[in-house]
Amino acid sequence: MSFGLRSAEFAQLRLVGVSRRQVLRATGLDIPLALPWGALAAVVVGCVAVLLTTSVLASAVVVRGVEPP
Structure with missing residues (x-):
């Protein structure tokens, strides 16, 4: 120790x-580790969701041939 x-x-x-x-x-x-680990997991899941959504929207814009602003 x-x-x-x-x-x-x-x-x-x-x-x-x-x-x-x-x-x-x-x-x-x-x-106390229970609360920080739960909060950390929620933040990570939220960030992954935002990144995936942004990636899908960006690829949809590129596929249609529209230039992003």
């Missing part, structure tokens, strides 16, 4: 009953 603690220090904390989550919280590394 590289949370600013050596593995021996971490092992000692675990021996006295300190949970891994408590160690992470104390070192500022306890980040």
Whole structure:
């Protein structure tokens, strides 16, 4: 573990009953990941949808022989 603690220090904390989550919280590394991953997935899906739509519209314009503005 590289949370600013050596593995021996971490092992000692675990021996006295300190949970891994408590160690992470104390070192500022306890980040709830459920919300950020869901939001990131929504942004990625949205960007892919926009890119695909733009690509399809651009190819339709080129096929018809109309120059885009």
